[in-house]
Amino acid sequence: MSRTGSAARRVDAAPVFAALGDATRLRLVARLCDDGPLSIAHLSEGAAVTRQAITKHLHALADAGVIRGTRRGRERIWELQPKRLEMAQRYLAQVSTQWDAAIDRLRVFVEENP
Amino acid sequence: MTTVNMEMTSTDRIEKRTVLRAPRSRVWRAITNADEFSAWFGVKLEGAIAEGAAVRGRLTHPGYENVTLEMLVERIQPESLFSYRWHPGAVDASVDYTPEPMTLVEFRLDEEGGETILTVVESGFDRLPASRRAEAFRMNDGGWTSQLKRIEKYVTNG
Numbered sequence: 001m002s003r004t005g006s007a008a009r010r011v012d013a014a015p016v017f018a019a020l021g022d023a024t025r026l027r028l029v030a031r032l033c034d035d036g037p038l039s040i041a042h043l044s045e046g047a048a049v050t051r052q053a054i055t056k057h058l059h060a061l062a063d064a065g066v067i068r069g070t071r072r073g074r075e076r077i078w079e080l081q082p083k084r085l086e087m088a089q090r091y092l093a094q095v096s097t098q099w100d101a102a103i104d105r106l107r108v109f110v111e112e113n114p
Numbered sequence: 115m116t117t118v119n120m121e122m123t124s125t126d127r128i129e130k131r132t133v134l135r136a137p138r139s140r141v142w143r144a145i146t147n148a149d150e151f152s153a154w155f156g157v158k159l160e161g162a163i164a165e166g167a168a169v170r171g172r173l174t175h176p177g178y179e180n181v182t183l184e185m186l187v188e189r190i191q192p193e194s195l196f197s198y199r200w201h202p203g204a205v206d207a208s209v210d211y212t213p214e215p216m217t218l219v220e221f222r223l224d225e226e227g228g229e230t231i232l233t234v235v236e237s238g239f240d241r242l243p244a245s246r247r248a249e250a251f252r253m254n255d256g257g258w259t260s261q262l263k264r265i266e267k268y269v270t271n272g
Contacts (some may be wrong), residue, residue, distance in 0.1 A: 029245075030245035033243075033244040033245040033247070034243060034244050034245050088125040088239070088240075088247050089125060090247075091203075091239070091246075091247040092125055092128060092239060094203075095128060095202055095203060095236065095239075096128050096130075098203075099128060099130050099234060099236070100130070102154070102155060102156075103130055103132055103232070103234065105154040105155070105156070106134070106141075106144060106145070106154045106155075106232075107132070107134055108154070109144055109150070109153060109154035110134055110136040110140050110141050110144050110230075111134065111135050111136055114136065114140065
């Protein structure tokens with residue numbers, strides 16, 4: 001709802017935006033959010049697309065810095081790049097910005113319509 | 115211009131405290147009269163704000179007109195406390211937010227020298243699913259998306 005942030009931040013956000021602009025990738029991120037670090041075998045469970053396709057999506061997300069893959073034995077474990085806490089703080093910062101804007105509108109409303 | 119002070123004590127709550135140059139009765143009306151709330155918040159609420167009421171309305175922010183906001187009113191203590199529950203950031207019309215926990219929003223008013231000290235607290239974020247918070251990425255880019263749409267409209271109309 002709010003449009004804050006400098007042009008530079010928007011440019012930084014662009015690859016993330018592109019990476020998440022896909023239903024499968026968004027679902028993968030949601031899975032990693034809720035269930036923590038997962039292997040590709042787990043991430044492919046119940047998916048409507050092939051494991052190869054999932055792998056491709058995971059690499060796209062990794063390139064955008066949204067997730068990170070680490071090798072464990074023969075498989076790769078994927079986890080969210082910003083940690084849960086960072087994510088929560090970032091979310092709260094956005095809700096906070098929206099409240100600032102709402103309270104500013106309330107201020108103008110009550111001060112200009114006595 | 116903004117004199118809102120922010121205290122962030124945890125990831126569970128947001129607290130805002132500010133002084134409004136208007137009497138407490140004026141601010142109370144602005145936050146508890148559905149038409150007045152609608153005007154500054156950017157929504158078109160239908161029905162009156164009353165304890166226990168579910169008040170709904172469409173957002174009026176450009177680009178969000180298809181989003182319906184629902185407030186479950188909890189407490190109304192005249193000129194002192196108004197609280198309700200809602201789904202924060204529920205701006206994706208294709209998502210059903212109803213199974214998710216709601217956050218609690220509290221407006222508290224105090225008067226000092228003819229001015230009003232307003233405290234807004236929103237709490238309960240820690241109970242939200244982690245995936246909802248992950249949308250911070252999308253929300254951030256939401257502004258970006260609507261900017262792009264605006265540019266596209268401008269270009270195609272021009």
